[in-house]
Amino acid sequence: MGSSQHGAKLLVGVILIGMTALAVAESRQEYHFKVHRHASVTINNQYGPVSVKAGPAKRVSVIAILKSDKVEVDKNQNGNRVVLKSHLLDGADANTGRVEYEVLVPADANIRLNSTSGPLHAENLRGDVVIEGNNAIVDVRESTDGHVHVRTLNGPVTLTDVRNGHVEITSLSGDVVLTSVSGPFVNVNSSSGKIRYDGDFGDGGEYSLTSHSGDIEAMAPAYASIDVTARSVQGQVDNEFPLQPEHTSFTMKAGSAFAGTINKAASSVKLFSFSGKIHLKKKTK
Amino acid sequence: MNCTEFERALADIIDDESCRTVEHHQHIETCSTCESLVDDLNAISEEARFLEREAEPSARVWNFIEIALRQEGLIRGPQSVIAVSKQKKGWWRSVWLVPAAAALLIVFGVRYEHTAPKALLQNVPLAANDVASSDDDQQLLQTVQQRSPAMLASYQANLRDVNAYVHDAQESAKRNPNDEEAQQYLMNAYEEKAMVYEMAMDRPLQ
Numbered sequence: 001m002g003s004s005q006h007g008a009k010l011l012v013g014v015i016l017i018g019m020t021a022l023a024v025a026e027s028r029q030e031y032h033f034k035v036h037r038h039a040s041v042t043i044n045n046q047y048g049p050v051s052v053k054a055g056p057a058k059r060v061s062v063i064a065i066l067k068s069d070k071v072e073v074d075k076n077q078n079g080n081r082v083v084l085k086s087h088l089l090d091g092a093d094a095n096t097g098r099v100e101y102e103v104l105v106p107a108d109a110n111i112r113l114n115s116t117s118g119p120l121h122a123e124n125l126r127g128d129v130v131i132e133g134n135n136a137i138v139d140v141r142e143s144t145d146g147h148v149h150v151r152t153l154n155g156p157v158t159l160t161d162v163r164n165g166h167v168e169i170t171s172l173s174g175d176v177v178l179t180s181v182s183g184p185f186v187n188v189n190s191s192s193g194k195i196r197y198d199g200d201f202g203d204g205g206e207y208s209l210t211s212h213s214g215d216i217e218a219m220a221p222a223y224a225s226i227d228v229t230a231r232s233v234q235g236q237v238d239n240e241f242p243l244q245p246e247h248t249s250f251t252m253k254a255g256s257a258f259a260g261t262i263n264k265a266a267s268s269v270k271l272f273s274f275s276g277k278i279h280l281k282k283k284t285k
Numbered sequence: 286m287n288c289t290e291f292e293r294a295l296a297d298i299i300d301d302e303s304c305r306t307v308e309h310h311q312h313i314e315t316c317s318t319c320e321s322l323v324d325d326l327n328a329i330s331e332e333a334r335f336l337e338r339e340a341e342p343s344a345r346v347w348n349f350i351e352i353a354l355r356q357e358g359l360i361r362g363p364q365s366v367i368a369v370s371k372q373k374k375g376w377w378r379s380v381w382l383v384p385a386a387a388a389l390l391i392v393f394g395v396r397y398e399h400t401a402p403k404a405l406l407q408n409v410p411l412a413a414n415d416v417a418s419s420d421d422d423q424q425l426l427q428t429v430q431q432r433s434p435a436m437l438a439s440y441q442a443n444l445r446d447v448n449a450y451v452h453d454a455q456e457s458a459k460r461n462p463n464d465e466e467a468q469q470y471l472m473n474a475y476e477e478k479a480m481v482y483e484m485a486m487d488r489p490l491q
Contacts, residue, residue: 103464135439153443210470212450213450
């Protein structure tokens with residue numbers, strides 16, 4: 001009995017020491033930068049999440065939680081440009097090199113986020129948003145007027161309530177989901193990732209959803225006003241809207257292509273896949 | 286006034302008849318060749334006014350024309366695009382280019398469409414489902430392997446995907462050289478491949 005009690009106490013002691021060691025190694029740092037209108041904020045964080053939201057004007061506030069002492073944050077401000085970089089020290093890996101960023105920026109700031117693992121989140125911004133990630137989950141919400149550019153190899157991309165800006169997404173195998181996204185120019189290019197669009201295609205924009213082998217699904221309400229062309233070389237295409245036919249420069253093969261206008265054809269929509277399926281659905285209330 | 290002198294002055298007098306001197310009028314009346322030239326230019330000028338903006342060929346067409354003319358040695362120098370001048374003065378010089386370029390395009394266009402797309406596409410010859418189809422791909426994978434062996438499998442899969450994309454896009458563009466959307470599709474494929482390279486080279490891999 002005595003030896004088992006001693007063993008239990010020893011085990012608890014080891015656990016407590018381990019947790020303390022981790023707590024000591026993990027550190028929280030805060031930075032604040034004064035900026036003017038249309039500040040530029042760049043964050044390079046190889047491992048760990050980055051979340052950027054709109055905050056007070058003229059100020060960039062950063063909370064960085066460093067998971068170990070094998071990573072440090074290099075910070076630099078030149079005028080209206082702020083750059084934060086997670087600097088991995090010798091021996092750092094995906095766990096010990098992890099930094100979690102929570103950032104508040106002025107709504108009109110232009111932000112650039114680079115990460116291997118992410119996830120990367122941007123919300124309620126009016127400036128340009130440029131995001132690059134290998135496998136990072138990318139989530140952009142409630143962005144208005146700014147351009148949104150996302151490049152990812154394998155991470156899924158979600159855009160929600162993004163309006164009035166240019167949207168360009170290039171994804172290799174990550175799925176791309178656009179919900180209530182509209183603007184003068186929306187371009188999604190995917191190799192094997194699926195593309196899903198749920199919105200009304202706005203008024204007067206150009207939308208291009210292109211995939212090599214991923215399926216493309218576009219869902220729009222009955223009042224959508226679009227000039228749509230859909231083609232798949234090897235896949236099946238189908239459509240739930242009654243289309244006013246229009247002349248095309250390519251040969252229309254039933255089941256592989258359709259083209260026509262809906263209502264006043266305010267926006268141009270091109271859906272193109274090599275071997276994926278294309279489906280244009282009408283939203284039911 | 287002889288024909289050479291008349292042609293030299295033509296740029297100044299073709300737009301504005303009030304600039305024509307008695308010598309110019311006399312030469313036109315006595316020289317049927319120059320009279321025909323003036324009539325042709327006036328006719329082109331009239332027709333050009335009715336050309337709508339939408340009828341202007343796309344930049345790609347002008348590039349094709351330029352490449353064809355360069356191949357024939359008819360143009361040299363650093364200019365990248367033949368532009369139809371929009372200035373009123375001397376407009377006829379540029380307008381002459383339009384029918385001349387169109388004629389060249391008709392004569393050489395078929396040959397160009399057969400050779401140039403192949404020439405462009407031969408830079409990246411790909412077979413379907415190749416992981417590393419070129420020396421550049423091999424080098425990229427070697428770099429990835431040296432820097433981070435754990436990422437090698439992921440980049441192999443990425444390259445396999447994107448090479449299949451490029452291959453299918455090349456085939457589609459070859460089959461449909463006049464299809465702008467097929468050409469755009471090919472550009473999209475190249476963009477994807479460029480992204481794979483940039484991501485592998487720009488970012489530290491661990």
